[in-house]
Amino acid sequence: MARRKKNKEIFALGNEAVVEGALIAGCSFYGGYPITPSSEIMEIMAQRLPMSEDGVFIQLEDEIASMGAIVGASMAGRKVMTATSGPGFSLMQENLGYACMTETPLVVVNVMRGGPSTGLPTSPAQSDVQQARWGTHGDHPIIVLSASDVQECLEMTIIAFNMAEKYRTPVILLLDEITAHTREKIRIPQPDEYEVTSRIVPSIPPEWYKPYEETVRGVAPMPPIGSGYRFHVTGLTHDVNGFPTSRPDEVVDLMERMHRKIDQFFYDIQMHDELMIEDAEVVVIAYGSVARSAEYAIEQARSSGVKAGLLKLKTLFPYPRRATEKALANAKSIIVPEMNMGQISREVKRVNSGRASVRTINRVDGQIITPSEILKVIMQG
């Protein structure tokens, strides 16, 4: 019986797996606005959070308010998330920038659909990749993750929360409609099976506390509002005390620390999977559901004697440069299939700097890139 319990399995949608992952990670606040194809996440949260120990669920008037509410709740000490799709993600950019500037941990799941604008509401796409990186104005560090199957939806959601809390930053989890709307058997891990990270809180007395102080990791402790540490939070460029400043030396200190806190932990943040890459002459670099098509194509290519391999990106930004360079070592050619006009391929080309030939497969018609499409390009050599 105990063994059976340990292997609790459910047949679930990608969107349902996101909720399971979030709850395992300790999410206790969801604020959102419904939008296809992410709505199941919100609907299940509306069921689960009121029934949980301390969970809060609230439906807001729009995505601007959703982002504001989760930032506020995070400041009050909660682990928070929202989920959306392209049009809603556009509305979130304003307060997402505020979260970057105030270093507020939060998770946004964007189930991508075809765009621009209202686009293709129920069709898959990967067209928000660069928006996730650069959507909000100003130079800012941010972490962007992706998942390609239902089990990964659960796992990457846990990792998204851990990274948000550890680095005090917004983390965007990009799914596409196929991953979100596929049902698969997944294993629900036991509570102790995953490392769950929470933000560090100050241990020094309030009168010594400086909310934006430089630390070893570049991440300052963050107390919840109302816990005795009274300080100022602002979206204006601020000094170590949180007060607005325009002194160039203080401005540059802030900007450099905010970037450094991410940059010096690339080894922890940049995640990828490799499949038959050691001797691969043709390497496919893919993410999300397209990585599954690529995997199928590569198996078929190998069985016809072509040395093909897959680099599956789980972290999209900061872009996994080292893993790409390794894949490039033996490769004569690189193929980057994406359901967009070429948003990751530009990163690949940047890292490649002319070493291998880079070919792209791009689809923007709301249809998945099939294994046979990828296979055809692999077989061209």
Place this chain on the structure above:
Amino acid sequence: MEITGNEIIHQYLRHNKKFPHVLCPGCGHGIVLGTLIRSVHHLGLPKDDVVIVAGIGCSGRLAVYVDFNTVHTTHGRALTFATGIKMANPKLNVICLMGDGDALSIGGNHMIHAARRNIGITALILNNNIYGMTGGQSSPATPEGAVSMTAPFGQLEKSFDTVQLACGAGANFVARGTVFHVNNLEKLMIKAIERPGFNMLEIITPCHTQFGRKNKYKTSVEMYRWLKANALDRERYEELEESKRGDKFPVGVFVERDEPGLEERYAELKARFSAGRNG
């Protein structure tokens, strides 16, 4: 609980924040901040339990000076952050400081929905009829015919009636006061902070720099005289014939209900489930 000016400074203003403040001579915003501090002091709220959530604009800059938990948010969105804070920790007293452009123009949608869901927030709307910080452009509270940087030939649009808006949207408590009638303002503000649900207090506060100078007021003192002459108790205003109302406007309490706030109703929902779990 009487409190002297010095005691206010020592107890409630931040010692490590460098002054001077950003407000112009003659601005009414400082009076609002002083009233806010006295109201909090009167209610005996611990400083740790008070959260000031401010928007963008001159009103938004007030938060930085006071020794509460202060959050200076994005333009128009103060209520959204406040909603998250209140739902995450209902024990906190959440007070929003917003301007007229902030709360009624860019944040108009958040304003009506916060009132509709009756969330336990105190919304202080500092109405100076203009976008002051950005240089005097029209706001939704700029009176018809008034001159601004974006209405150099006079404002063509009608202005919002903040009180009517909040009443219509379903706020628990709706009131209006002015920075000239300070004692009255303090009474209204105390109510707006201590009551349950969504409480909106509009505060008429003059901006001589950006509004008064370009219109008919030679000095800021004239603007305070105008407030003194035109603010009428709600009852007296209603008795007045419509033809005689002119520039006059009503102040006082317009709505006073005791419906539970959203966070209280949510707590009731959770109690239902936890009773199910434990029993």
Place this chain on the structure above:
Amino acid sequence: MKDQAELERFEIRFSGLGGQGIITLGKVMGAGLSLGHGYNVTQTQSYGPEARGGSSRCDLVVSSRRISFPKAENLDLLVALSQEACNAYYPYLKPGGVLIIESDMVAQPPTNQYLGLPFTAMAKDRIGIPQAMNTIVLGALTHLLPFAVPRIMRKNMEEALPEKIRAINVKAFNLGNREAKKHFGDVPQAWADMVVEHRKPEKKRSTQKK
């Protein structure tokens, strides 16, 4: 699980009209094959205006290995519960694949090679509620699919259903299973190598006429 067939990749499409319970059928069968039988299964379906406009589609990919590509492209089994669906998806059936139709709804099958039963009429006349149609199909398919075990499929279905409608659905499942055995005969030739060794015979069986 020991009594698992070695499945490379088996693709099933359920198709028909909105309201026939196509999605539920796919979900229940998918859950049964994955959680009950231990296969890897991916289930995808039509969403949005397409789903509301009358037609409905639900796909399963079943394998004993890890499934890379989650969508069905090359069907081993097509279940068509309307003429329109039959016409639309027959071209995706792979050579040797099996077509199952609702014989009243699909008046003009595109081939002679098909299996059919009047599932809707069976639900109305023999179960008493037309909504039980999809469960009859589930029962029939469980007989036909060489790697599905009726006992396991039925148990999984029961677990997924609310108490109130459990009994009637078991009845419908058994009817479909029985009728398929009677009319469809044994496992189709193309699937002969997928037969599970331990497909245990049912304990109780109504009289079989062949």
